[in-house]
Amino acid sequence: MTELTANLELNNIMSREAPKERSSSFRTPLRIGILIAVLLSLGAYFTADFAIQNAKEELLAELQAREEITAAGKNEVMTTWIDSTGRKASQIASHPLFRLFADEVNRSDSAELPRPLANQLPYMQNAISSFVEQNNVVAAYVIGRNGRAYLASTGSPSLTDEQRDLAVRHYSQTEIAAVNARESGKDLLIDFLVPILEAQSAAGANPAVVGIMVMTVSAREKIEELLRPSALSMEGEETWLFQRDGDRFFMADSKSETYFSKQPASGMTADFTRFALRDISTTNGPLYSVGVQLGNTNWVITQGIHEKEALEPLERYSVGIWIVAVSTVLVILSILAAIWLTLRSQNNKAMAEQYKELAHKINAQRRLLGSINNTIDDLIGLTDTAGRYVYANPSLARFVNFPVQSIAGKTDRDLFGEKAARAMGDLNQVVLDTEQTQNTIMEVETDNGTRILRIEKSRLMDDEGLFMGIVTVAGDITDFIEHQRMKERLGQKTISVLVRMLEANDPYLANHSHRMSVLANNVARVMDLPTETRQAIATGANLSQIGKISIPSEIRTKDGRLTDEEMDIMRGHVASAESILAEMEVDAPIVEAVAQMYERKDGTGYPKQLEGEEIAMSARILGMADILIARISPRSYRQEVSVEEAMEVFRSNPHRYDQDVVAALDDFLQSPEGEDFRNSLEQDKNPS
Structure with missing residues (x-):
């Protein structure tokens, strides 16, 4: 520990005022001391036991989530294999x-x-x-x-x-x-x-x-x-x-x-x-x-x-907790003993010497607590007002591959590189501006590759309320994030297989989802929509036809127009899609986009007859992309139309279609990229 942290901790523990003299009637200090020691020991024991039990519950909850996710994933893999076989x-x-x-x-x-x-x-x-x-x-x-x-x-x-x-x-x-x-x-x-x-x-x-x-x-x-x-x-x-x-x-x-x-x-x-x-x-x-x-x-x-193996982290945590509990009892007893000794003294000089001795004892106890802090896996650092490190625990030193002794005086740029230093500097400024603890997740380049850190920063104040520096606590969550990404990739692969199977068995849907995706993504880009909305549109386009898996093939592939009864059955694919995506735990904005893409502004759509702003922007874009791609494709019961004819339908029906989306469609289709897209549609209709 540095002198700054040692002095800080000492100032937090010691009172700034001299204790008052105790009455000469205080004749049983030993008994009172024993009673206090017993009470402190009991309090420390029950507090430590409570903390350990809470940590065990949290550990088991994390293990339960991990094992349930893994078991469900393997069951999904086997179920997919059985279905495909x-x-x-x-x-x-x-x-x-x-x-x-x-x-x-x-x-x-x-x-x-x-x-x-x-x-x-x-x-x-x-x-x-x-x-x-x-x-x-x-x-x-x-x-x-x-x-x-x-x-x-x-x-x-x-x-x-x-x-x-x-x-x-x-x-x-x-x-x-x-x-x-x-x-x-x-x-x-x-x-x-x-x-x-x-x-x-x-x-x-x-x-x-x-x-x-x-x-x-x-x-x-x-x-x-x-x-x-x-x-x-x-x-x-x-x-x-x-x-x-x-x-x-x-x-x-x-x-x-x-x-x-x-x-x-x-x-x-x-x-x-x-x-x-x-x-x-x-x-x-x-x-x-x-x-x-x-x-x-x-x-x-x-x-x-x-x-x-499951409880091994808990054992390490328990050792640390018990060391902290024992150290805390020793520190408090040391303080009480020092106070008792000072109250016994009538000589100011003797009292000052006793305080000095007590300060050394407290520093020793604080160094013991500091050694405990140095054993934990989280990265802990303290920077002064100039942004230079005055303290770093061994975990932080190992992470940046620097000796602990050499970190003092270095900056984030020295330890983490230019890119990470800029991000941490911005976060430090937010902490100073808001005076609140800030959290973020950040990628950091190390000698062992890219690592993902969960970072928490907060101000460090002295007893007078003056700013002394910023405390940084970071945890390496790379393994957890990679596990989540693997799960997402598995889900995407499953979705891709389902979409390809559906399109392969329905001549009217061949390449439909891909064309929708290209068109809808470009419209979202032209409209400069938020990232979350654009992600919902991109994924929703690929999943838009998934509900048709539940529709009998003789209805999906029927040559002529559908009867009213068959149309009711066909419209049921929206509810099927919503159910399938919910079971797959797909994000709510994506489910909303797929479930609402057949609604219309004037309430004539289905399945819920939503109107106007009740329909999500992502659903409006997907719905119009779906109509355009479908209308330019021929059917046995109708002729295909050109892209311009399909756009004219949108323009002439402002009560049904969002004109902002229509304008974005026009902008894209008139751009060089849009021209290439229209040409690709024509080539698909008229293969050489």
């Missing part, structure tokens, strides 16, 4: 010849296939076997309504009664389902039930299910990939897979004769979704864990961290 079978199940064959078999009443169908059987057998081989699938079958497998891939094992029953019951559904997650020796298998729809159906009627394709897929490699620790895993943090059988849970164990252990894990109970300390018999000691069930399978993914 299940759609593989649609490649063959939706083939017209395959559907026609299944339709004819379904119509046949005889136990034996008619000769024409029997003649086609080898070709269909070869097709399903080729599908299994090309897609690395374990087996595939086609089951009739009577539970009979009239097609099976070459080398497929015999169907179980359970598989047949599940297939027969699935005839009432038209969606792909993943069921019957089971263990097979050292492998893990999932059965996918894929409905085969009739080749032709009556006008306006939904196609009937004429066959069920059962596809059996190995999930072992994907599960083992999931269980491997990631680069962001903490020490002692692990992922486990359990197979649930009623209230019993069997852990995945590569050393077992089968994939799952034969003995149930004693610590796993039906409340596995609750974050708690569990002593699972097959793990090394108790651990804090939380679990999620993988879709409609009988598998449970559990994410946890061993108790020892």
Whole structure:
């Protein structure tokens, strides 16, 4: 510690006035001293224990959030894999010849296939076997309504009664389902039930299910990939897979004769979704864990961290707290002892000497407290009125790669570089102007790369209220921020996959979201909207059509105009989009933009008939971009229009469309970039 900080702390503790003489009737100082020592010790004990318990609760809350996020992320990865794997079978199940064959078999009443169908059987057998081989699938079958497998891939094992029953019951559904997650020796298998729809159906009627394709897929490699620790895993943090059988849970164990252990894990109970300390018999000691069930399978993914590693930061914190408590008691007792000694003295000179001795003791105790401060991970520094450092703890010295002794006298520019120094200087000025503590998050370049700091700055005042300097406390949150960014990237990838899948299955939506994004982003740029609004527009454009996943394909891709009933169904995609985005925890401004983009200023839009300023600016821009891109694209029931014709509709209907947005659209489309955009639209409509 420097002389400045030592003197400051001493002045805060010592009184500026000499104590009054004590009465000669004070005959029991020893007893009073013992009583005070006992009370101080009890107070320090309960205060320290309270602080430690609060720190433990905060630590466990952070761990719970981390483990729940990680478990949910891994469950989302597996769910996405299951969904994408299940759609593989649609490649063959939706083939017209395959559907026609299944339709004819379904119509046949005889136990034996008619000769024409029997003649086609080898070709269909070869097709399903080729599908299994090309897609690395374990087996595939086609089951009739009577539970009979009239097609099976070459080398497929015999169907179980359970598989047949599940297939027969699935005839009432038209969606792909993943069921019957089971263990097979050292492998893990999932059965996918894929409905085969009739080749032709009556006008306006939904196609009937004429066959069920059962596809059996190995999930072992994907599960083992999931269980491997990631680069962001903490020490002692692990992922486990359990197979649930009623209230019993069997852990995945590569050393077992089968994939799952034969003995149930004693610590796993039906409340596995609750974050708690569990002593699972097959793990090394108790651990804090939380679990999620993988879709409609009988598998449970559990994410946890061993108790020892989880509470290691708390142990270090507890040691520091107890040292502070003991030091505080010693300091107070030292002060009281010094006061008692001075009150016993009638000689001013002796009293002054006692105060001097007391000052040395207090400084020693303060140095002890300073050494405790030096052990914490946060970066702590004190700069004087000229902006030069007078104190830095070892954590700060290690961060900037300077010896502690050499930091005194240096500035932020010397320690952090020009860019960070300017930002810190601006923050210092805000602290001085507002006289309030300020917080910010800042990126700093170091020898170990870019680090992200959470910085708090506040003024340091003396007893007279005079400004002495600025205290800086910073924490390195790089690892936490990187974890959050990884989660966001995972969410964006999931969104991208959903959008591409939708556009790939709807000829009217091909490249629609991309064009919307380009147009809406440029309009937002022309209007110079705030960054948050522009981000909502950019992301909202890519998500604008996501709700149409829930709309039947025969309505989305219908050649003619939709009926009133079909239009009501189509408009339901807005509510579906809002629900999907809410479940994905997408930011509220983005959900608002997507949910309101079909509203109009005069209240004629849907789904809530909002008017005027009730509609967010981001939604107005997306809505007009969506209309323009859609109108310039041809449909079977109408001709496409030019960009200028679409713009004229906007200009001539000011009661429906925001004219500020219309003006921004005109500005962009008349710019060189807008000309390039219009040319690209024409090329897409008239490919060479």
